[in-house]
Amino acid sequence: MARDWGAGSIGTALARAARRLAALDETDPRLEAELLLAHLLERPRSHLHAWPGNPLPEQQETAYHALVERRLAGEPLAYLTGEREFWSLSLRVTPDTLVPRPDTELLVELALELIPPRASWRIADLGTGSGAIAAAVAHERPACRVIATDRSAAALAVARDNFERLGLGTVECLQGDWLEPLAGRPPSDLILSNPPYVAAADPHLQTPELQHEPLSALVAGDDGLSAIRRIAEQAPAHLRAGGRLLLEHGFQQGAAVRRILRQAGFGQIGTHRDLAGNERVTAGRIP
């Protein structure tokens, strides 16, 4: 079977895989074919470009075929390769964590605009998942004391591994819901979160890739706002005067999140748009 599918060289296997992967929406089939083969061969993509004529032994060809078929069945590329780049940092990801999205880099950009370059702020990333936000901020602002929380012990283990591998071992990992593990800690200067915000009935959840991701990282209550409400309620008690909360949210949730932050006592509330022009991150400041 696999012989028929991709006999021969690295080059022919890549070309066939790319043709198969073209069936997926919104992907770059050639790039995905290369990333999967590079992962399987434990080589950089440049190796594939340099040696397209190298033979692909049958065993590897079979394994490659299996990976391509899993991808076609909707498994996110990042789960198949076990990694994803975020903010130019290579993060390990597993099905215990959401795959970091490029959208979330907006949250990091906005945080970095607020944090002075040599500041030693206390910063919390709630529901850190793979640790993407905490890692990016800790990487850019090494003097800051960053805490990453997650309710999932499995996710937190992935985050901890990422911090250590990136030389960011000073990021502290605490298990628990949102701000609960910060009880008794000094107030934070900045609280960040990309919480679950998809509504339970959102048809977007039927996307094959999303069905492989942890539901608890995607869906919050019936309306998608229950995690954001919890965080907004808890945050004022954990922020210093002048401290800020930055939340990622759905593109149609801007007005609702602004209202939630106002009701929770925040001022200077504003929403920022992502590269696609959608409302994506809302910030508020404790007076």
Ligand code: GLN
């Ligand atoms: N932006 C993600 C999606 O729509 C959802 C991420 C989240 O819920 N935090 O796929």
